[in-house]
Amino acid sequence: MTKDAxxxxxxxxxxxxxxxxxxxxxxSGYLEISAPDVTYFDxxxxxxxxxxxxxxxxxxxxxxxxxxxxxxxxxPEVQVCGDVAVLSFRLVxxxxxxxxxxxxxxxxxxxxxxxxxxxxxxxxxQSLA
Amino acid sequence: MTKDAxxxxxxxxxxxxxxxxxxxxxxSGYLEISAPDVTYFDxxxxxxxxxxxxxxxxxxxxxxxxxxxxxxxxxPEVQVCGDVAVLSFRLVxxxxxxxxxxxxxxxxxxxxxxxxxxxxxxxxxQSLA
Numbered sequence: 001m002t003k004d005a006x007x008x009x010x011x012x013x014x015x016x017x018x019x020x021x022x023x024x025x026x027x028s029g030y031l032e033i034s035a036p037d038v039t040y041f042d043x044x045x046x047x048x049x050x051x052x053x054x055x056x057x058x059x060x061x062x063x064x065x066x067x068x069x070x071x072x073x074x075x076p077e078v079q080v081c082g083d084v085a086v087l088s089f090r091l092v093x094x095x096x097x098x099x100x101x102x103x104x105x106x107x108x109x110x111x112x113x114x115x116x117x118x119x120x121x122x123x124x125x126q127s128l129a
Numbered sequence: 130m131t132k133d134a135x136x137x138x139x140x141x142x143x144x145x146x147x148x149x150x151x152x153x154x155x156x157s158g159y160l161e162i163s164a165p166d167v168t169y170f171d172x173x174x175x176x177x178x179x180x181x182x183x184x185x186x187x188x189x190x191x192x193x194x195x196x197x198x199x200x201x202x203x204x205p206e207v208q209v210c211g212d213v214a215v216l217s218f219r220l221v222x223x224x225x226x227x228x229x230x231x232x233x234x235x236x237x238x239x240x241x242x243x244x245x246x247x248x249x250x251x252x253x254x255q256s257l258a
Contacts, residue, residue, distance in 0.1 A: 039206055039217055041232040043254045047204060048217055048232070075176060077168055079236075079247055084213040086236050086248045088168055088177055103170040103177070105234050105250045107208075107215050118208055119215045121234045123252030125172045 008078035011087045011108055011115060016073060023068030023093070027059035035109060035116035042122040070094045083110040084118075090125075101125050137207035140216045140237055140244060145202060152197030152222070156188035164238060164245035171251040199223045212239040213247075219254075230254050 001009070014033055021029035031052070040049040040058075049055050076089040084107065091102040107119040130138070143162055150158035160181070169178040169187075178184050205218040213236065220231040236248040 037208065039208065039215070041217065041234065041252070043232070043252060046254075047219060048206065050206065077177065077179065079166065079168065081213045081238050081247070082211060084210045086168070088170065088248060088250070090176060103172070103250065103252065105170065105236075105248065107234075107236060109210050118210070119217060119234065121217070121232065121250050121252065123170070123172060123232065123250065125174075 004078075004080045007080050007085055007115075008076075008087075011078055011085055011106070012073075012076050014108075014115060015076075015087060015089075015106060019071060019073065019091075022066060023071060025062075025064040025066050027063055027066075030117070030120075031056055031059060033115070033117055034120070035111070035118045038117050038119065040120045042120075043124050068093045068095055084108070085110075085115070133207070133209040136209050136214055136244075137205075137216075140207055140214055140235070141202075141205050143237075143244060144205075144216060144218075144235060148200060148202065148220075151195060152200060154191075154193040154195050156192055156195075159246070159249075160185055160188060162244070162246055163249070164240070164247045167246050167248065169249045171249075172253045197222045197224055213237070214239075214244070 018029035034052050036052045038052050038055055040055050071093040074090040079086045087106040089104055093100050103123045103125050105121040106117055108115040109118045147158035163181050165181045167181055167184055169184050200222040203219040208215045216235040218233055222229050232252045232254055234250040235246055237244040238247045
């Protein structure tokens, strides 16, 4: 594998592991791989969250409340630029009979502790598809 | 101004200039600042577009068809990591009596030609706010 392919595999594995925990109501997977200066968008919030403290406070309100029965991470692409990498993918998540379709962008930065998220953008797409 | 503040001002100005042309039906503003390897999400597409050629083909279908009467770029944040920078902001756009609310992520990479977009993610938020 090339170095960039190794990075891509590493980041997709990080994302899958965090998603797996998220779908069981456990937000710590994402918090553990987010940087102190992470910025965060999702469609349920009126504005962006800035910083790990704000993201942690938000995620704590969701702890134990999220349940995803099945998810598929589709078409992941990783663009590596030195110590920064952009992972983008689509996600189809199912809980009971409800299906949601998402676009997601994850920007990672490599530091002494490894790869950490500096930006997350979740968007719902099904309503407009 | 610090170097990062200068970069932030530069990128916000690039975005504003491209948006201004976009709102007049002119997609070339974005195409001119997009890199050959740009990846692109918006909520109207079933999947991500990969590469400037794919983005250009899509934008050409919209040439002359977009009209935004007024827009406000809100709360821009720029995270600079060497030759990569993440610009995130909200946008409120109005056309006639219709208002749309967006989240946007723009990832720029600096190269010999200047700052170019390597990833764009537009998302609509009003339906879930």
